[in-house]
Amino acid sequence: MAQSTINPTTHDFSPIQEQRYLEPSTFWSIRQDFPKWLGMLISALALAVPIALWALVSYAGWVTPAFLPTPTAVFSAGMDMFVSGGLVIDVLVSCARVAAGFLVAGIIGVPIGIAMGTFYSMESLFAPIVGTVRYMPVMAFVPLIVIWVGLGEPSKIIIIFLGVVLYNAIMVADAVKFIPNEMINVAYTLGANRAEVLTRVIVPAVFPSVLDTLRVNISGAWNYLVIAELVAAQQGLGYKIVQSQRFLQTDKVLFCIALIGIIGLAIDYGLKFISRMLTPWADQTRN
Template identity: 40%
Template sequence: MSEPSPPTASLAPAAVAASKAQPPQSHAGKKAFAGKKPKKRPAFRIFEDIPKSGFLATAALSFVVMLTVWSALSYGGLMNPVFMPTPDKVFRTFFDQLGTSAYWHQIGISVFRVMAGFVLACVVAIPIGLFAGTYRHAEAFVEPPMEFIRYMPAVAFIPLIMVWAGIGESAKVLLIFIGCFFQMVLMVSADTRLVSKDLVQASFTLGASRWQAIQTVIIPAVQPRLLTTMRLMLGWAWTYLVVAELIAVNSGLGYTIMKAQRFLNTEQIFVGIIVLGLIGLISDRIFAFLSRRLFPWA
């Protein structure tokens, strides 16, 4: 008994006939297809990653543009030098100020005030935010007053702070704390609610208690977002520093800026602003480094 031929053998004549039936492609069509160039990828693509070198070059370009605009306004005489000093004058003042121990003392005082208010806000706000984000009853109890108070400007609390804490260092720390606390509670609560409910249910399936689910699932899952929230709130703490140093002070970067303003030393005002920006940028980069090292999966 002979074996049946494979299906490909029976289909081969039909395939040959079909190929003969197709009209041959014209020479002009082949030439047009061969001469068609692939589309060039656009420079700006949504959510597209770029090389690190390209990112750094673009970031440096942004500072160059800012310096160019500043130079054009000051050297070109478009602005009064009393209000817009030239970059070289500001940079000379910058290095002169940083060459004195007195200015570093002012920087140290401001850093202490910011970190004290920020750390105090983190210690109090993070547990409350975790509690409000985990339980709906806690959310209903905590978030409405936080939403109400967070729209009140921190400057409005200065008279009360002076009554409560006087005009010492505690008043400056308390103002920075108030500026950060209410926002941080709401942001931590929102971060906590983003934790996957499936992970929590899986922990219950494995026999975990409520506290064990919070300790082993919710807290580790929220840590990357929590670090990002702290990074943002530290920037807010620096913005409240100058406001805090308006309360009967004779030290700090905010004080040096206000003192320079009284005597129209605009270059010293620029120096104070630049120093604040540099300190904020350094602290921001530290948080970014910690985020990459501690939570590389995020």
């Protein structure tokens, strides 16, 4: 039977609420310790199950090879491309284009984002442009880019740049706005001027978020690679995908797509490692 207590001011009787304890859970724990072996097992299953389904459907002959080739055929086609198709050169060319476009997008987008998040005047200046242009499809700019800069490498780099730069700016600006005002006010109290607050408080505080933003948005650079290599390209993974598609070489298309995924995964883990080395204090908030 629930006990009752008397409110000393109103003399009301109210039941005492029983103490409820949260049952422990390993699988559904929220930001708590998680067994490393279990995480690796789940990751392995997440990759193994789709591959197993693909193998089952393709080897059983339920679909035609032109629609879905077998894993063996895809791997064999990829090895042939490496040996005789010059795929190594295509990988290096695509990586160079992505690196150039993404580097320029970081050099321009990150300072704009810091300025937008720090100064209301800069937000008023850049927000209308950034907020409008980011909804415009990059593909629509391709004819204009070809007219302005031609069919060479600059056009491909500009396409990758346009696909990433505005998202860098927006995400960095949002990260700056999450810096507590108390940190800025303490710096002013200790005698810092505006330049010192920007360089010694805001920039160090937002630096982990900048690294995470770059790590997330580099995937967008690879997504725009195929669009960029539609512009009179003669080499590159996107070019290989388009050429293989024209001749219904689905095995080569799938191998190039998988190769882009592997390269992107390696870059992602590399950037995670660099982030942990440069900003070890931010590990609790980093995914």
